[in-house]
Amino acid sequence: MIEARDLTKRYGGTLAVAGLSFTARPGQVTGFLGPNGSGKSTTLRMILGLDAPTGGQATVNGQPYAALRRPLCEAGALLDAGAVHPARSGHHHLLALAATHGIGVRRVREVLALTGLEAAGRRRAGRYSLGMKQRLGLAAALLGDPPVLLLDEPVNGLDPEGVLWLRTLLRDLAAEGRTVLLSSHLLGEMAVTADHLVVIGRGRLVADCSTGEFLARHARTDVLVRCARPAELARVLRSAGASVAKEDGEALAVTGAEPAAIGELAAAHGIGVYELTVRQASLEEAFMEATEAAGNAVGTLAEEEVA
Incomplete structure (x- = not known):
């Protein structure tokens, strides 16, 4: 090794x-x-x-x-x-x-x-x-x-x-x-x-x-949702504690809820779902986030040492 x-x-x-x-x-x-x-x-x-x-x-x-x-x-x-x-x-x-x-x-x-x-x-x-x-x-x-x-x-x-x-x-x-x-x-x-x-x-x-x-740890993960009544499903998901953002068209980007939970909530409210896709950021995006955060932390530490 x-x-x-x-x-x-x-x-x-x-x-x-x-x-x-x-x-x-x-x-x-x-x-x-x-x-x-x-x-x-x-x-x-x-x-x-x-x-x-x-x-x-x-x-x-x-x-x-x-x-x-x-x-x-x-x-x-x-x-x-x-x-x-x-x-x-x-x-x-x-x-x-x-x-x-x-x-x-x-x-x-x-x-x-x-x-x-x-x-x-x-x-x-x-x-x-x-x-x-x-x-x-x-x-x-x-x-x-x-x-x-x-x-x-x-x-x-x-x-x-x-x-x-x-x-x-x-x-x-x-x-x-x-x-x-x-x-x-x-x-x-x-x-x-x-x-x-x-x-x-x-x-x-x-x-x-x-x-x-x-x-x-470092890559953003969300669920892309396409459904019959996106505005209504967005309200339902937010009331359940999820975060929801609008994507292009009528799609929703949901974080804080698993696909199964999203589907169950939609079914309970009679909302037809056309797509549930888990999306994870690439290694490149995770790498940029991790190294940028580390660089900021090191920079702060160096400033404190100088001070």
């Missing part, structure tokens, strides 16, 4: 990460979310030993990454898809990495096939599209068949077919018991890929919970 404990990083007078703690566990895809400048990339770099924390510690399988004897076989990572010599073929790029860990050419061929680069493996990486470079970066991350994966924006440059392929691959890897920590700005894709979310804002933890729990 991946563990961060009170991770803190300062750059001069700038606090990039502030006492961040979370755990990415085996058997699930953990989505790592935050606005630009929130400290996501800095956190990933500290986990991989590329940046030294000012305070706290990050471990992979119980050890600092730098202490791992065969890191490619314990934690595969993709932080920068462009980190490959443009004159070297995809095959030889992977072969060079494999040689550092005693990994054979057979595994190189396997990951090229797994990532859809079998036909392009002999081409120079400088001629690869962004999507192909992402696939090569994923092949490198998978080269040592590691139980832990850290991926930063791996969907960038992939076409819809590639996005679906990657989603299926990551969920399959998690189902095998691996730990997958995934950072992405594509929140719609994250909503259907991640089992668990770690959300940060301004370097601080905003949420650490299942995707369903995060949506339930």
Whole structure:
């Protein structure tokens, strides 16, 4: 697993990460979310030993990454898809990495096939599209068949077919018991890929919970109602304690009442109902609400500290 404990990083007078703690566990895809400048990339770099924390510690399988004897076989990572010599073929790029860990050419061929680069493996990486470079970066991350994966924006440059392929691959890897920590700005894709979310804002933890729990906590949910006498049903619902707002046309947006209760009230008053649809805000809307609220709280705290 991946563990961060009170991770803190300062750059001069700038606090990039502030006492961040979370755990990415085996058997699930953990989505790592935050606005630009929130400290996501800095956190990933500290986990991989590329940046030294000012305070706290990050471990992979119980050890600092730098202490791992065969890191490619314990934690595969993709932080920068462009980190490959443009004159070297995809095959030889992977072969060079494999040689550092005693990994054979057979595994190189396997990951090229797994990532859809079998036909392009002999081409120079400088001629690869962004999507192909992402696939090569994923092949490198998978080269040592590691139980832990850290991926930063791996969907960038992939076409819809590639996005679906990657989603299926990551969920399959998690189902095998691996730990997958995934950072992405594509929140719609994250909503259907991640089992668990770690959300940060301004370097601080905003949420650490299942995707369903995060949506339930931060996403607005209501019931869209279309009926024969909307004005009358609105009065009935309000008298029962529900909140009702008018939508376009004659529809009602109801909060504070379950669909079954709405239907029973309508039936009791002889009001025909044509539609009852539960609507939940997207992960993007929930994310914006959570991080905005966290940002306001941090800003208030900072003002109080200065005062």
